[in-house]
Amino acid sequence: MSNAVFIKQHFGHAEKNNYLNVSKGWKSWAFTLDHKRIGVMYLIGITTALLLAGVFALVLRSELFIPGKMFLTEAQYNRMFTLHGAIMVFSFIIPSIPAALGNFVLPMMLGAKDVAFPRMNLMSFYLWVIGTFFLVVAMLTNSLDTGWTFYTPYSIRTSTGVVAATFGTFVLGFSSIFTGLNFLVTVNTMRAPGMTWFKMPLFVWGIYATAIIQVLATPILGITLLLLIAERVLQIGIFDPKYGGDPVLFQHFFWFYSHPAVYIMILPGMGIISDLMAVYCRKKIFGYSFIAFSSVAIAILGFLVWGHHMFTSGQSEVVTLIFSAITFSVAIPSAVKVFNWLATMYKGCISLVTPMLYAMSFIFLFGIGGLTGLFLGALRTDIHLHDTYFVVAHFHYVMVGGTLTALFGGLYHWWPKMFGRMYNELWGRIGCLLVFIGFNLTFFPQFVMGSRGMARRYARYDPEFQIFHQWSTVGALILGAGIVIAIATLVHAVFRGKLCGGNPFGAASLEWQSSSPPSFHNFDHKIVLNDPYDFDSQIYDPDLDSYVQRSFTVPGQEPVPGKPQTV
Amino acid sequence: MTSEHGDHHDDHEHGEFIAHHFESAEQQFDAGKLGIWAFLVTEVLFFTGLFCAYVLYRFHHPEIFVQAHHFLDKILGGGNTIVLLFSSLTMALAVRASQLGQNRTVATMVLVTMVCASIFLGVKAVEYSHKWDIGIFVRAHFSLDESHHPKGISPYLTMISIIPLILLFVFGAMALLYRFTNSLFRAAFWGGMTLMVAGYFIGAIGGYFYMKVGGGDAHSTAGKVIEHHDDHADGHDPGDDHAQESASESQPAGGAHDHETRDLHHDIGIFFSIYYCMTGLHAIHVVGGIVALAWIFYRSLLGHWRSDYFGPVDYVGLYWHLVDLIWIFLFPLLYLIN
């Protein structure tokens, strides 16, 4: 086989015989063990969850347009933000990047054929479906109005469907554990020969650090929710003050999981940004090992700060002090990452395509979100800011501005790999811009009204806050439109996009050494290990309109571990 | 428990059980091994919540724990500990045999392990039902009244035993059925299952007679501790909150002493809340373990294990030892308090 044919077959667009069409029928999807298909199913799932919870957000934002009642009663409003928060957190953002994108690209990045436990992977997806189903059932039957935090004793007293929702969340927890455990083992044992720890792309490090948290923290959520169910059904009296239990103890239980969980949300996002920065600056990532270790540092330190959500809850002074001190230590590894990304841009060759725009808007938005975390970590100011819109703005800046933005950046980056088709660049940029503008318009005013005293979870409010709420509501509509456009552009690309080759962006990590979309076995040829950030290793091939690993193209220069050959 | 079977592929019935995405049997084994250890980590943390609740309440109310442990029988608990330890031994032997490819030994040893697990559950059923008889429930429903002790077999025990009884008959029938249709392999499997369920009755009957004969003193001492304060036990809704308590306190009878004793009485319920959560969750794990063991038993009868493929036995073994480990801590924490 001539080299050109070989390249076309393995690095070009794969119309036939890719993972999407290797087998047909719904069963071939429902029972698939292929990490790529599971990733795609997850992607569809979490997008649905995002849109559903996003609609709740729009509804509650509309209600807040005027101080008094518009169209929701107080009780209905409470259900709105509870379901918005719970679905966003448990069904959308926690599985989002690892389970959808991670599933798709992580094994390929390692040069593996699949994750370590494909059945468990599928199981994780179905647990996600079941868990989300229970949340939705709770929503449709009795609804839920506890806030996503399920604080006792209200969650024991309320007549809404706490048991169904809690059970759903419990199941979602197991789904998350399974994903994490799977990736943990995959990264440890499934790396291709020669793929050492420090040759892994930083996205893998991000997912790996996330997996550690998922495995260590999520079981505590499980037991917390079980105890909550037991408390409601049997009145065991551990969290219920009526029977001598302690509500503050519940908060300890809850945040021991949920604080580390916020790093479950952000670390994969940071991983994506690290990779995007390098690819679109066409430059070796600055400070690889610092970025890699800062992920692990965040994962570990993240376990030591849960009490910063409880500064005013009646937690004792000693513990409060400890938690505040450690909270600040988490900021340092995050700062290290931000500075390293900047240094990567320095003297780079920067293409401002959609993924890069998302990456830059990530730095902007996560910067604000993270820095406002410092106001909350400082004890004196948190006394004032706790449970106000300042906190709401903070966490949307990190979760939406951070994770959701990174997710979009990653999707745009890997979309050609996943579906073999290019998105429309113009619409991609428009979407990105709208999201950026809408987002800031929605959430920046919330900082101001929060520190002025606007408490959160308020269906009605005093008139002086109205102007901020109005800006915020308008912003939410723009943000919503932006998200819809961003998603529509991607969906459009799947069906109508321009066909593209295996590596249109010239990225150097292993997943790009396959055809687009990849074949069922990921690689049908022997892969060539190279530095994932050495972009000189990629050579543009005008025939394919795509890049190809140098060793495959230059006759005479043999690929490192052996001549490329079909298996 | 998916981690145990996430890594083999049934398609290769004869060949090596290596899934397509692994390079070698060793890689597969290593992955499985790390997977199961990580899984055990999640299990440990899962129980941590309960241990945490235990430690806090014991720290804050040591007196409750001293009171409460009188209701737990050291001999039954200790006996159960030894049963579990023995099952761990046989499990370890099963793993060893599987590494040597001795499938018959694996089958026997796993069977013994399962029977022990069932015995454990049987004894536990006796303990639980005895407590329920005299009104020892979780905090809110705690209504101790030892005079309620029934004469014959506790109705609760009968109720719990219905499921094992049904299983006993179903499994037994299956075994016989296959025995007579000459599917010896299946007969052996279902026979094993029957034996396994029989273990429950060994435990339950043993425990029952023990309670009849010697177990009487276990709670009689305890009875004295609280006997005079039982006037609140019935009719009084335990679900009052402090506001109401203060209300009733204002009634003439109210005195600091009465308040304290009654609180103690109710708070013992907290101990039992924790007790039921811990042992209940542990029991669920035992049941889960039995299911996993049954699967190992089945595959041993098929003769699947060889020195380069014994991962599942090893993984299930580790899981089983962890269940044992947890009990090793639960036993002194719950039964041995002074």
Place this chain on the structure above:
Amino acid sequence: MLKIPVSLLAQAEDLPIPEYQWGDYFFPVQAAEGAAENDFLFWAILWISTLFFVLIVVLMLYFAWKYRRRPGHEKALPSSSHNTSLEIIWSVIPSIILVWIFYAGANGYFQSRVAPESAEDIWVTAQQFSWTFTYADGDSTPSELHLVVNRPVKFTMESRDVLHSFFIPAFRQKQDIVPGRYTYTWVKPTKIGTFRLYCAEYCGDNHSLMIANVTVHATEEDRKAATKWDWDLYAQTDPVKNGQRLFQLNCAGCHKIDGQRSTGPPLNGIWGKQEPVLSGTRLVDEEYIRESILNPNAEIVSGYTTPSQMQSFDGKLNDDQIMWLIFYIKSLADK
């Protein structure tokens, strides 16, 4: 500007919305000791953050423009990909700043937690969805907290049902109230005026209506005049007023009087009607109301849970008081 319809307020029907008093851009007016410290720290962190943030964003945009991919610039320029001393510098400098922020925060925190010896005591009872304040001389006020300027106050707080949180933005003070235990906080108001008190911990349907007004008076006498209630006088002249006051203190958390269902059924317009209860219907008369107050479990209104969430007021309200309540409910007969 829209006003909250009065009927939406859980408590005192005519709780006025105090005029909002501006402070610095991010804050309401500084009306208590500690507010200035809080704001100073906030601004300090804000400026530090802004410094870093602007630095980062400006550099990012500058690089994005300067090194944008264009004909003639198709390749990254040679530059090193790590620099340990740089890494150390940008880890250590933020660390030092963070240590300071922590220290300043902790300092202010202790000031906001430890009440001076001289503080007077006020007891706060929070319940879904109303506040009651009890003063050292035995007076109580519903939904209105009255303080004296420059006089430190220590609050001892308890909740009758779920978590609540005592939050006065103008005082920069917040503390959750946890059922089953006491929590404390203190303030020293430094400005005369009326401010909002919010419940900042989610507590159920009407969480957002669980607000109160804090009035800071110039003198103790002014305060006394505002908190005092002359029961005996009204008993003679207008017992309905007494009933209303008692209702606000004890019942308004659960019973609205605008026809809306809350924790309990609305109590307007029930007098003299047939009320559906679990055992059929009951005529709402004196006897029924007295029974509802003293023994709520005797009859449960249809649509509510058994046992009644309402606690017995037996021993807490005397006959006179129950009578006043009855007068009051009667006065709501056709509202």
Place this chain on the structure above:
Amino acid sequence: MTAPHDAHDHHGFAHPVSKSLLYVVFIVLVGLTVLTVVANDWPLGSLDIWVAMAIATTKAFFVMAFFMHMWWEKGLNVAVFLSSLLFVMLFIGLTLLDTESYREDVERFPIFDRPDSSSVGPPIAPQK
């Protein structure tokens, strides 16, 4: 410990443990169980919980080291498992520290020390 492996098995990744070792471990475990039950009746005062825990930990060590083959296990797996204990301690330690420090406010709770506001007034008339 002596003779961890049967002599014939030095290839592959299967490392069968010798039977006699397993038996010995079992006997030790039973012995420790009996010991802990007996020790429960000794007059150890507040030490007894620590004695019981020490014995339980010893037992756990034997189970983990020999039944669970940790003695011969890869360093990574051992580290993974043992690291979980760190997080257990962290969780229990900090929570205990906290609940212990606010204990007083809980214990004081139902005892009212508010002023007696005559017969009218606050929702719950204070009781002395």
